[in-house]
Amino acid sequence: MLCRAQAAWRTSTQVVSKCSFHSSAAQFAKKHPKQIKKENLAKRAAKAAEFERTKPSPIVSQHTPFFETLHTPASAYASSEDTQHFLTKADRDFLFEQTPRDTVEASNLGAVEGVDEALKHEQGKVEVMKKLVGLQNGNAKAVQLWNIQRTIDWFQKQPGDTGSPEVQAGILTVRIHNLYSHLQQHRKDKHNYKQLRSMVHKRAKILKYLKSKDLERYNTCLSQLGLQPRAVEGEITL
Known part of the structure; x- marks a missing residue:
């Protein structure tokens, strides 16, 4: 008799457990699509936020060898060799080396x-001429x-090339960096x-x-421009 009672109790417990399990499973099945959709939306939003957070700046470039050839106002001021007015080495040699000798010979001063x-x-x-044409005495526009x-010299495909996409993108990058530095000090300059x-956007x-x-x-080109x-x-958003 006792055995029958225990067997009956176990059977009823199993039935209750199965009913409870099926009830929970059914309830879970009803919520599952909504939950999946909610989780997917949350994941998409998180990915989108992370994508935007890690998006590289369209203004500030990474440092590359190209930028080592350029001057900042500070480095230009410290430079004693570079000159304004696009003077080449041949121009400088003629002005600062050859011309003094020619002048002495022509005037019989010797x-x-x-x-x-x-x-x-x-x-x-x-020396006076060097100071007049020296980049260290030039303004920001001269720099x-x-x-x-220097950008044209770096990117040109052949002498005189100023119209290739690489040259144009390089020139715009220099102007972008220069203007960005200006705006860091003049944040109300909306123009x-x-x-x-x-x-x-033009560079893009x-x-x-x-x-x-x-x-x-x-x-x-991207690699060289950083x-x-x-x-x-x-x-592109700024």
Whole structure:
């Protein structure tokens, strides 16, 4: 009799457990689609937020060897060799080395004062000329023009090339960096902020064209400018 009672109790317990399990499973099955949708939406939102958070700046480039060839106002002030007005090495040699000698010879100053003394006198004029054309005495615009010329020299495919996409993208990058530095000190300058945004989008358009024309050149250009594809492709927000 006792055995029958225990067996009956176990049977009833199992029945209750099965009913409870099926009830819970049914309840879970009803909530599952909504829960999955909610979790998926949360994951998508988290991924989108992380994507935006890690998106590289479309303005500030990573440092590359190209930027080592450029000047900041501080480094330009410390430079004693670089000059304004796009003077080449040949120009500098002619002005600062050849011209003093030619002047002494043409004026016969060497016969009157002696060659060494005459050259010393002309060298004083050379030093004045160096100060006048020296980049260290130039303003911010002069430094930017010097950097633009260095950019042309770096990216040009052949002498005189100023129209290739790489050169244009490089020049815009120099101007973007220069204007961005200005805006860091003048945050209420809304006009130049609009100009900055315009240049960033113009560069992106040029790079998009370069990508459609030659993917290898596009990737090389991005690498030299310290830019990542995500910084210049798709929607750009500043």
